[in-house]
Amino acid sequence: MKLDGLTFTYAGSTDPALTDLNLTVEAGEFVAVTGPSGCGKSTLAFCLTGFIPHSFDGVMEGKVVIRGHDTRSCLPGELAGIAGLVQQDPESQLCTLNVKDEVAFGPENLCLPPAEIRRRVEWALSAVGLSGLTERAVHTLSGGEKQRLAIASVLAMRPQLLILDEPTANLDPRGCREVLAVVEKLRQEQSAAIIVIEHRLQYLLPLSDRLVIIENGKITADEKPPRLCRIAPAGSVGVSSLKTDVSSKEPGDGSAQQGASPVQPLLSLEEVTVKYEQKTALNKISFSLYPGETAALMGDNGCGKTTLLLVLLGII
Template sequence: MIRFENVSVTYEGAAAPTLRNVDLTVPEGELVLLVGPSGVGKSSLLGAVSGLVPHFTGGTLTGRVTVGGRDTRTHKPRELADLVGTVGQDPLAHFVTDTVEDELAYGMESLGLAPAVMRRRVEETLDLLGLAELRDRPIATLSGGQQQRVAIGSVLTPHPRVLVLDEPTSALDPSAAEDVLAVLQRLVHDLGTTVLMAEHRLERVVQYADQVLLLPDGRMGPPAEIMAVSPVHPPVVALGRLAGWDPLPLTVRDARRRAAALRDRLADRAPEPPRHLAGRHLPEGGGTEVTGPSGAGGPSRAGLLGRGSGRRSPFRRARTAPAEDTAPGPLVDVRALAVRRGRVEALRRIDLQVRAGETVALMGRNGAGKSTLLHTLVGTIAPTSGTVRVAGRTPHTTDPRTLIRQVGLVPQEPRDLLYAETVAAECAAADADAGAAPGTCRALVAALLPGVTNTTHPRDLSEGQRLALALSVVLTGRPPLLLLDEPTRGLDYAAKARLVAHLRTLAAAGHATVLATHDVELAAELADRVVIVAGGEVVADGPTAEVVVSSPAFSPQVAKILAPRPWLTVDQVEAAL
């Protein structure tokens, strides 16, 4: 179905090809998973299948790519649209209509399908992806995960023979990700659809793959064979390597069947606390389960762009050094918070306290209100009722030049923070904004994102690389409170480990972090507390081990394998052994 013949891709100004001498064949009706570190060319390989590379992206493609017998050198993306469906890393760039139902129908309209066929396929896709309740919603009002499901649905409705997916589960909660992957597996097995997918969260997808393609090596083979040599692998594989299991398990079920001896070895031992918590007493969490009516009225925008920050994003640093937190009590104090956005009651009577040095993970299904809570803490959304205090201030009424010394937000879309033409210019602006020594931001970029040159344009970075750059921009100011919205989206395991190490250093220095994430492995590795939000309410708040071990949806792989004992990470097991 897909054939690469000695394909190389080189972009203008690049010192070396992004892809080099790729030669492979993807049979019809198989799911092939692309793995490899960030920036090795996974998105370029996917783009070469859909024709976006080089017709849309520019650059030079040598060799030959054929899809269903069509040569992508002579067939532009629109001439492949009936054959190939593509979802990129940024679903917002994918949409061409305003509402969910219209977006699902648009691709079929472009192909001239009959109205009765279109109606049936839209209904099927709404049900398959759990979008029926959102059918009339404006796409702009959806959460990032909901938008990602709509983007996937819009390419499913035309029934293409090939699906090209770039990080399709990166913004989805664990349950929604399982639903989407089950749909993809059904298409592969029942309809013979060919799926080529790049994904960093291998713990979610590797068990569904028929073959795995490892880049930059270009080696393709069965998942267990490739995982045995791959530098990027999920926790279940890392645990299998540590325990010496052969062949390596790819699923929690297979690992549990082999884990009896390992559980016996760990029976008289207890997990050590994460390294940044060792020897430190944790304050009690302040969240509780609360129900009740919310206040009436709509939210008001804080209007940060109109209040003295010029053309800069409201999340960029003010030109001043961060102030010390002198407010007594918790750094974050939220009481009975309610937020209504139009017809949607996004938050209901939220109570949350976060103290200096604490790392709190906000978890919950897509659309639960996690991002709304973060934006309330940074002042871009005003409460409908209740109170929000950050470092003793009310965010939405505080001058952003004052508030920004205390709190920094990295939103889901890192491009909101990036406006310069090069990485070097972006870092220089971040240093100036934060009043930091020249080179501070560039040093963070080098630590989180090694190998990126000063002259690289931010738009030429992968989604994960852009996120690392945006994180560096915000971390330059060392804000006492750091808010991260899906901070590992697009990051490989090595990049995630570098991020965890830096956040642990900040926590040890007294900085608080609140991160909204669907990455259960990140929460297990980093968070002191997990707060689960459902339907705009806090339904669980407690120490990470207590909350995630008791939750099938939010439990990491190691916890599932070694249950009922509260082991969360491979590092904990390795230290105990």
């Protein structure tokens, strides 16, 4: 992949979103891209897959070449089997009713044989930890499960260039490690070039060959990550490491200091159970939250956090 003087200005804007970007990524490289919100990272992702200039109004200067294909003359559909993009919001790229069909959608559009499509679906779902959810309706998945599904749907196309835009945004620490391990395996086994746009660099830098920093639409750094980042345990702090500390503390009862009138809970749950078809999402959940309290809700993807919030809102 090569960027040569890439500049892009959205229609209606006078300020370029990207300015004179020059960057080369070789097959098998793992590149981390970071920078403040609004600096142009997502715009870069759209340029790398041909959505810019073909699907967004604006003026593009310079060129982007992917495996010998100039994106100015190749439509996104022509690049689909070469460059794959996982966007920030997983729901924006999920378009079928169940998990299996979602992952099969891309390979089907590549006109692959049915047997190969089945193999790719099984591999991709297993890789992201969703192999037991093949028949699940997409709308019943948690946010983290939808994120994994979006990643699986792109992995199934076996792209030579894989771009992931904030892929860990909806994942718990274990999910981050698992998904990035799959991406690393794709890089090693198929020499795919990997570009990951992220803020949560603690998971990413140990895997990265280079760190590219974008500020105000310009590349301000393109360096190897510090050695310290490579040897630090990525994502070493998670739910499991908090359990001992949390369990040693008594939960607040929300009461005022001794002698004061007791405070009534703002909300209270007593043995709440929710089942989806054959799956129990919540099993006898009980807790109270008092005025002025802040509660941290943590757990693995698919453990019931989203369902609990829907219960609290009265949607369930």
